[in-house]
Amino acid sequence: MEATAALSATGLTVSDAFRLMMIRIANDQALPFDPLIPNEETIDAMESVRRGELSSAGSPENLLTSLNGAED
Numbered sequence: 001m002e003a004t005a006a007l008s009a010t011g012l013t014v015s016d017a018f019r020l021m022m023i024r025i026a027n028d029q030a031l032p033f034d035p036l037i038p039n040e041e042t043i044d045a046m047e048s049v050r051r052g053e054l055s056s057a058g059s060p061e062n063l064l065t066s067l068n069g070a071e072d
Contacts, residue, residue: 007017024032038046048054057063 004014007014012020021032057066
């Protein structure tokens with residue numbers, strides 16, 4: 001819905017935007033944006049999350065205390 005509203009504000013429909021993107025891909029033989037490809041560290045972190053290897057600070061205050069303590 002947010003995308004539809006943003007496109008509408010520019011006078012485009014979702015169909016218009018999709019058509020324009022497909023034309024750009026055909027003309028450039030590439031995506032019209034840089035895809036986000038995670039690095040190895042990010043992939044490892046994502047896999048840890050999927051395995052349930054999470055730690056919780058419990059509260060914003062505990063998180064800040066933990067983060068500030070990590071600098072010592």
